[in-house]
Amino acid sequence: MGRRRRRVDRGAAVGALPEAIAALSRTLPAGPSPEIFRRAKFDRPEAAPALWQLLFRVLSPPSADSASASPAQEAQVRAVKSELRSQGYPRRALAQLPEDGSQGSRELLLALAWLLARGPLLERLLAQTRVRLGDEIPLCECEALARPGPPVPRVEADGPVDIRHLQWLMGKLRFQWRKLITSQQEQCALLGKIHSYTRGCHSDRSLGHLSVAETELLRDAEGGQQLLRRLESENVRLEAALRWRRQELVFWRWMDTVLGTCPPEASQPTFVPRIPEQGAGEWELVARELQALQEELRGAAEPRRAAWEARVGGWGPEWSAVQRASREAVGLELAALQRAWERGGAAARPHGPCRLVKSDAGASGGPGLRAAQVIEVLRSREACLEAVLCQLQRQCRQELARLAGALPGLIWILPPGR
Amino acid sequence: MLPADCSRRLVAELRDALDACAERQRQLERSLRVSRRLLRTWEPAETPAPQPTPAPETSGEAPSPESTPSSQDLKELELLTQALEKAVRVRKGISKTGERHKALSLKSGSAATSATTASAPSRPSGQASCGVSETKPPRGIQQTVVPARGLPESRLLSVGDRTCMGRGSRATKPGPGPRDQQIPPSAALQAPEAFTLKEKGADVDCWLPQPLWKPCSGLEGGSPQSAASLSTGFPDRILLRLPMAYRKAASRNSRLWAQLSSAQTSDSMDAAATAKTQFLQKMQMTSGGPGSGLSAAAVEAEVGLLRTACLLLRRRMEEVLSADPADCMQEYRCLLTLEGLQAITEQCLHRLQELRAVVGQQLGPWPVGRRPGASLPCGGGTDPLWSPQLLLYSSTQELQTLEALRLRLAMLDQQIHLEKVLMSDLLPLVGTQGPHWLARCRAVHSLLCEGGERFLTVLRDEPAD
Numbered sequence: 001m002g003r004r005r006r007r008v009d010r011g012a013a014v015g016a017l018p019e020a021i022a023a024l025s026r027t028l029p030a031g032p033s034p035e036i037f038r039r040a041k042f043d044r045p046e047a048a049p050a051l052w053q054l055l056f057r058v059l060s061p062p063s064a065d066s067a068s069a070s071p072a073q074e075a076q077v078r079a080v081k082s083e084l085r086s087q088g089y090p091r092r093a094l095a096q097l098p099e100d101g102s103q104g105s106r107e108l109l110l111a112l113a114w115l116l117a118r119g120p121l122l123e124r125l126l127a128q129t130r131v132r133l134g135d136e137i138p139l140c141e142c143e144a145l146a147r148p149g150p151p152v153p154r155v156e157a158d159g160p161v162d163i164r165h166l167q168w169l170m171g172k173l174r175f176q177w178r179k180l181i182t183s184q185q186e187q188c189a190l191l192g193k194i195h196s197y198t199r200g201c202h203s204d205r206s207l208g209h210l211s212v213a214e215t216e217l218l219r220d221a222e223g224g225q226q227l228l229r230r231l232e233s234e235n236v237r238l239e240a241a242l243r244w245r246r247q248e249l250v251f252w253r254w255m256d257t258v259l260g261t262c263p264p265e266a267s268q269p270t271f272v273p274r275i276p277e278q279g280a281g282e283w284e285l286v287a288r289e290l291q292a293l294q295e296e297l298r299g300a301a302e303p304r305r306a307a308w309e310a311r312v313g314g315w316g317p318e319w320s321a322v323q324r325a326s327r328e329a330v331g332l333e334l335a336a337l338q339r340a341w342e343r344g345g346a347a348a349r350p351h352g353p354c355r356l357v358k359s360d361a362g363a364s365g366g367p368g369l370r371a372a373q374v375i376e377v378l379r380s381r382e383a384c385l386e387a388v389l390c391q392l393q394r395q396c397r398q399e400l401a402r403l404a405g406a407l408p409g410l411i412w413i414l415p416p417g418r
Numbered sequence: 419m420l421p422a423d424c425s426r427r428l429v430a431e432l433r434d435a436l437d438a439c440a441e442r443q444r445q446l447e448r449s450l451r452v453s454r455r456l457l458r459t460w461e462p463a464e465t466p467a468p469q470p471t472p473a474p475e476t477s478g479e480a481p482s483p484e485s486t487p488s489s490q491d492l493k494e495l496e497l498l499t500q501a502l503e504k505a506v507r508v509r510k511g512i513s514k515t516g517e518r519h520k521a522l523s524l525k526s527g528s529a530a531t532s533a534t535t536a537s538a539p540s541r542p543s544g545q546a547s548c549g550v551s552e553t554k555p556p557r558g559i560q561q562t563v564v565p566a567r568g569l570p571e572s573r574l575l576s577v578g579d580r581t582c583m584g585r586g587s588r589a590t591k592p593g594p595g596p597r598d599q600q601i602p603p604s605a606a607l608q609a610p611e612a613f614t615l616k617e618k619g620a621d622v623d624c625w626l627p628q629p630l631w632k633p634c635s636g637l638e639g640g641s642p643q644s645a646a647s648l649s650t651g652f653p654d655r656i657l658l659r660l661p662m663a664y665r666k667a668a669s670r671n672s673r674l675w676a677q678l679s680s681a682q683t684s685d686s687m688d689a690a691a692t693a694k695t696q697f698l699q700k701m702q703m704t705s706g707g708p709g710s711g712l713s714a715a716a717v718e719a720e721v722g723l724l725r726t727a728c729l730l731l732r733r734r735m736e737e738v739l740s741a742d743p744a745d746c747m748q749e750y751r752c753l754l755t756l757e758g759l760q761a762i763t764e765q766c767l768h769r770l771q772e773l774r775a776v777v778g779q780q781l782g783p784w785p786v787g788r789r790p791g792a793s794l795p796c797g798g799g800t801d802p803l804w805s806p807q808l809l810l811y812s813s814t815q816e817l818q819t820l821e822a823l824r825l826r827l828a829m830l831d832q833q834i835h836l837e838k839v840l841m842s843d844l845l846p847l848v849g850t851q852g853p854h855w856l857a858r859c860r861a862v863h864s865l866l867c868e869g870g871e872r873f874l875t876v877l878r879d880e881p882a883d
Contacts, residue, residue, distance in 0.1 A: 088713025114697075133671075159425070161419070166861075170869070174871070177825075184822065185821070187450050194457065201659065202660070203665050212456065216456060217660065221511060228667060242678060252697055259697070259700055282721060286725045297763060304753045305757070326747065331758070354807045354809035355808055358812070358817075359810045360812060368807060371816045379823065382827055386830065389830060389834050392838065396841060400866070411877040411878075415872035
C-alpha cells in the first residue's frame with residue numbers, strides 16, 4: 001500500500017522513467033532493457049555484461065561495427081576501460097573493475113550517463129550508421145582519416161632494411177594511386193550515365209534522378225527489401241531518439257540519485273606516470289615545425305624592425321595616432337586568424353558528405369553546392385598543398401647540397417626538372 | 419642498410435600509406451561492381467529453364483489433353499506460362515517460399531491439362547480480380563504473398579492482381595475486356611528476357627520490376643503511345659518508379675532527421691542541458707577533486723589544432739613576405755603582422771610544452787592508432803546531424819574533375835606526411851659518412867627531393883693526368 005502511495009505521489013515521474021529509458025535503449029545500438037538499468041542502480045552483477053557490451057559498441061570506432069566477431073569479454077572490458085580513460089573519465093572505480101566483466105554495473109551506468117552528458121552521443125551514433133540513400137561524396141577527408149582502417153595483419157620488417165626497399169615501397173604507392181585515379185574516373189563515368197538514364201524517375205523533384213542505391217533497389221528486389229528494412233529500423237531509432245529528447249530530464253534526475261548511492265572516492269591520484277612512446281612522434285613534428293616557423297619569423301621581423309626604427313626615429317607625435325590605429329587593425333586580423341584554428345575552422349568550409357545530383361548547368365538558385373565552386377575551392381587547396389610539398393623538397397635539396405658539398409671532387413648532376 | 423629502428427618506422431609508415439590506398443581501392447571496386455551491374459542488362463534472379471514440357475516428376479500427368487487445344491493457343495499459352503513463371507520466380511524471390519520446383523512442375527504439368535480452361539477464365543477472372551483488388555493499396559515490393567500452389571487460375575489471378583495493383587493507385591479502370599486476351603500474348607511474344615537502362619525516348623509509364631508488366635501499360639488509360647510502342651516492341655524509355663513503401667520510408671526518414679537536427683533549442687532542452695552539466699560536475703567532484711581537466715583525447719586534439727595553427731601562421735607569413743609594401747603604412751603593418759605572428763607562434767610553442775608536461779606526468783601512453791595525416795583537420799566540432807547537402811554537377815567531366823581533385827588532395831596530404839617523416843629519419847643518415855655513402859646520398863635525394871621518381875647522377879671529377 002505504501003508503495004502505491006509513493007507511486008501516486010511521484011505521479012508521472014515513475015511512469016516516465018521507464019519510458020525514457022526504453023526510448024534511450026531503443027536509440028542505442030544493442031541497448032539493454034530498462035530492467036537492466038534498474039538493476040544497475042543497485043549494482044547487481046547480472047546487469048554488468050549487458051552494460052559492458054553496450055559501452056563497447058558505443059565506444060568502438062564505426063568501422064569495427066561491421067566486423068563479424070565481437071572480441072572476447074576481457075578484450076571488450078579492456079578496450080572500454082582504455083577508451084574511457086583516454087576520453088578523461090574522472091572516476092577511478094571503473095579502472096579497478098575486474099576484467100571478466102562480472103561486476104560494476106552501477107559504475108558502468110555512470111559511465112554511460114557521463115558519455116551521454118558530455119556530447120551529442122546518440123546523434124553521433126545515429127549519424128555513423130545512417131542509411132545512405134544517395135550517392136555521397138565527402139567534401140573533406142577528415143572522416144576518412146580519422147577512421148582507422150581494418151587492422152591488417154602485417155609482417156613487420158624485423159631487421160634493418162635496405163633503402164632500396166623504401167624506394168620500392170614508394171614506387172608501389174605511386175602506382176596504387178594511379179590505379180585508384182583511373183578506377184575513380186571510371187566510376188564517375190558510370191555514375192553520370194546512371195544519373196542521366198534515370199532522369200525523371202525520382203518522386204522528389206529537387207533530386208530528379210535515382211541514385212545507385214535506389215536503382216539497385218529496383219533491380220534487385222531482395223536487396224531492396226534489406227534496404228527498406230534498414231530504413232525502417234533507422235526510422236524506429238530516430239523516433240525513439242526524439243522521444244528520448246522529450247523525456248530525458250527524468251533520466252537525469254534519476255542519475256543524480258544513482259550517483260548519490262555511490263560511495264565517494266578517496267582523493268589521491270593513482271595514475272602511474274609513464275613515458276609517452278609512439279604518439280610523441282606527432283608531438284615532435286609539430287614542435288619542430290613551430291620552432292622552424294619561429295626562427296623564420298624572427299629572421300624576417302627583426303631586420304625590418306631595425307630598419308623601421310631607423311627610418312621613423314625622428315617622426316613626430318601625429319605619427320603615433322596612426323601607429324596605434326595600425327596596431328589595432330593588425331591585432332584584430334591576428335585575433336581572427338587565431339579563431340580560425342581554435343574553432344577548428346569548420347564553419348568556414350562545407351563539411352560532411354554531399355549527395356550528388358546531376359542537373360543542368362542552368363539551375364541557378366535553389367539549395368545545394370555547385371560543383372564548379374567546390375572545384376575552385378579544391379584547386380586552391382591543391383595549390384596550397386603543392387606549395388608546401390615543394391617547399392619541403394627544396395629544403396631537403398638545400399640540406400643535401402650542403403652535406404654533399406662537404407665532399408669535393410664530385411659533380412652532382414640533378415635530374416631534369418619537371 | 420638502414421639502422422633497425424629507423425627501418426621499422428619508415429617501413430611501417432609506408433605500409434600504412436599503402437594500406438590506406440588499398441582500402442580506398444577496395445571501396446571503389448565495390449561501388450564499381452554495383453554500377454557496372456546496373457548498366458548491364460538486368461537478368462532475372464534465377465533462370466531455371468522455363469520449360470512448358472512436363473518435368474520428369476510430372477510425367478505421370480496425362481498428356482492426352484494436349485491434343486485438344488489448337489497449336490496456336492498452345493503456343494500463346496506457352497509464352498504466357500513463361501512469363502508467369504518469371505513472375506512467380508520474382509515473387510518467390512521476394513517472399514522466399516521454397517516451393518519453386520513444385521510450382522513449376524505444377525504449372526508445367528497442368529498447363530497442358532488446363533490449357534483450354536485457363537484461357538477462358540483468364541478474361542473474366544482477370545476482370546473480377548481487378549475489381550476486387552482495386553481496394554488493396556499497392557505495396558510495391560512488399561507484395562502480399564499469394565500462395566504458390568494451386569491452379570494456374572490463381573496464378574493468373576495473381577498476375578491480374580499485380581496488374582491491377584499496379585494500376586490501382588492511379589484508380590484507372592481496367593481496360594476493356596477484349597484487349598485482355600489480345601495483349602498478353604502479343605506482349606509476351608515481344609517481352610524481352612531482361613531489362614536494360616537506356617537513354618531517353620518516348621515516355622511510357624510502367625511498373626517494375628519486370629518487363630512482364632508491359633501488358634499493364636497497354637491496359638492503362640489507353641494512351642495511343644503505349645499501344646504504338648507495344649507494337650514496335652521494347653519501348654525506348656520506361657519511367658521507373660520507386661516502390662511506394664520505400665518512398666514513404668524515405669520521406670519519413672528525412673523528416674525525422676530534420677526534426678532531430680532542428681530540435682536543438684527548446685525549453686525542455688535547456689532544462690536537460692543544465693541537468694547534464696550539473697551531473698557532470700557532481701561526477702567530477704565525487705571522483706576525488708578536480709583532475710587535470712585534460713584527457714588524452716583532448717591533448718591529441720589540441721596538438722592537432724596547433725598543427726593547423728602552424729600551417730595557417732606560415733601561410734600568413736608567406737603572404738606578408740611576398741607582398742610588396744607600397745607605402746610606409748603598409749610596411750608598418752607588415753612589420754606589426756610579422757611580430758604578431760611571432761608572438762602567437764611562441765604562445766603555441768609554450769602551449770605545446772605544457773601539453774607535453776601533462777602527458778608525461780598523468781596520462782600514460784599516448785593514444786595510438788590515430789593517423790595525423792590531415793593538413794587542415796576540420797576539428798570534431800561539426801554538427802553530427804549534417805544531413806547530406808546536395809552537390810549539383812552538370813556533366814560527367816565536372817564530376818571527374820571533382821573526384822580527381824579530391825584524390826589528388828588526399829595523395830598530397832599523404833605525400834607531405836611521408837616527406838616529413840622521411841626527412842626526419844633519413845637526413846641524419848646522410849650526415850654521417852660511412853660505407854656506400856654516395857649510394858645512400860643518391861637514394862635519399864631521390865626519395866626526399868623527387869618523390870622517388872628521378873635520380874641524380876654523381877660524377878667523380880678526377881683531374882686528368
